[in-house]
Amino acid sequence: MKGPNIAQDNRLTSARYELSLLEKRIMYFIIKEVRYQFVLQTDGQKDLFDDLIVKIKAKSLMENAGGNTTRDVKKALKQLRLRSFEYHNGEDENSPKHKWFEVGFINYGDWEGGNIEVQLSKKILPFMVELTKNFTEYSLTVAISLKSKWSQRMYEICSQWKNSGGVNLPIKELRKMFALENKYTKYFGFKSKVIDVAHKELKDLYMAGQCDLYFEYTELKEGRSVDTLRLKIISKDAQKYIEASVEDALYFIRTECKRIFETDTKPKNKNFIDNVMQNLILEPPLLKHCYEKIQFTLKNKPKADHQKYLRAVFKKEYI
Template identity: 30%
Template sequence: MNDKLLITKDNRLISASYSLGIPEQRLIFLAIIEAREQKQLIDARGVLQIKAKSYQEQFKVEKHTSYDALKSATSGLFDAHFEYEDIHEQTGKLARHVIRWVQKITYIDAAGMVELQFTDAVIPLITRLSEQYTEYELKQVSELQSEYSIRLYELMMQWKAVGKTNRISVDDLRRKLGVEPEQYKKMNNFKARVLDHAVNQINKHTDIQAEYEQHKDGRVISGFTFKFKVKKNKIKTSIEADKRDIDTADMFTIEGLNDKQLGRIARNPQFITDYNHIVSPTSAAGQSDSGWEFEMINRLKKDASQFKKRPIKEYLVY
């Protein structure tokens, strides 16, 4: 396996809530790559073979560790699911999807190999069928030793074009990172055991330097914003990132805008002209003005970097 192996996920999957250990997340990475190499992403029922040797080489572990990891991930991944929200096409209402990762998974000990089949619902989320996806090199997460650091890196990569995430509420961040409700209930523990540890690992092992800013409602921490920049000695051309100068990235954020202002942007005739193509005419967003506004506000909040035709705030006065 080479350094240029890419992980590609739909932003709905990047923003989803799930709890997976390191072996399970790594197995998914290798399965995504294997599916692409075998050109089986078109066939949702294709059986993918992941070998312990691949796990050993990519994640720089001992042979026995790779065998143990695949065996452990087999049980963990079959029982796992993820959740995400979007707009239901027929009703136009907010829908919460609960999806299993795999429909079948088999571990062959003597062969040091796992065979798995993704569920049909997962396949569209690991292909590049839309503009709303996130892509990064596998090697950037291959040395991360915390499930939280892997997820946090992915979340930040969704905002790679601007170098800063939107404000994420504490509860939403916990869900996205896979922190169980009974874990790290006290904020000082959550910051020390989850956020600080994850950020330190990301800064040490990946291509970005990150930090976070906490937001308060009164005296209570209610959310976080993550800022990051590519390390100078690791700046590379990204397949996903746009080609704008990084100094102009702040022109494409929605920082400081409330829902009322986002609604004005969504209703702007020029905005509609610029982005009418991104929704299906048969979807709720394509059927009514209210459906369009609701969908666009949510998209702006989740990933403003996809709206690149002109500075977003320009639509307030355009």
């Protein structure tokens, strides 16, 4: 699915806040308008800010906010004014580098005729415009189509880290980002009501060609408790790379596996590799990952360990 892109500062992606589904959809639309009005349309210095007025066509907003009523949108605008956005830079309070502030997402919302006027505080504006290369870009069309606010948040996080292929996120940090320190306090509830909901929606949309990425995850434990989630992000960018050279990738993987696992003379190994290849073909985004794993093995592991190492990788990743 193609659509206009919006850019969001990674600090906003990582900050602690909670918005309803409709409020977040409206914020996506406002951010798109901020980019157009402030970044794309304006020349000059972009690191100094004042309060900014954003004007939005009510009809356009209604069409892009999921078919809600005017009453719903007005209520969401009111809530955005009352909602608190809290930021701190992580420095100790006694440090001269310490920075903290709290501000509403918007200063006011004004609906007159067919137009909506929203004012953004200069405090939050730098988080919404493209100042540095660290901004996350993601499709507005995808963002506003998501049906769960947890999917929206996980989509932002995945967009932030998709170029890295994944990220390890402590459960404690995720709870804070989602403003869930005191809700779903048991891991099972957090997993089933938040993480798995987002995982299913993003993956279903990705498989239907309506989303540019999704995530898989594994649980990392500290003792008996799950402490961290390891996200593996599968994106359309990786898929395009594979599609461009799929025959080369398949040929390389088949050829090297045949040699390393001696499949011509070892039937069990042949069955194992056939199973791996079948799964790779069914999951094209994994082809690039497998290609790179074999390349890494050939370059960095002793020849005697190639089969053992790759067998462990294949069992973990592809079977």
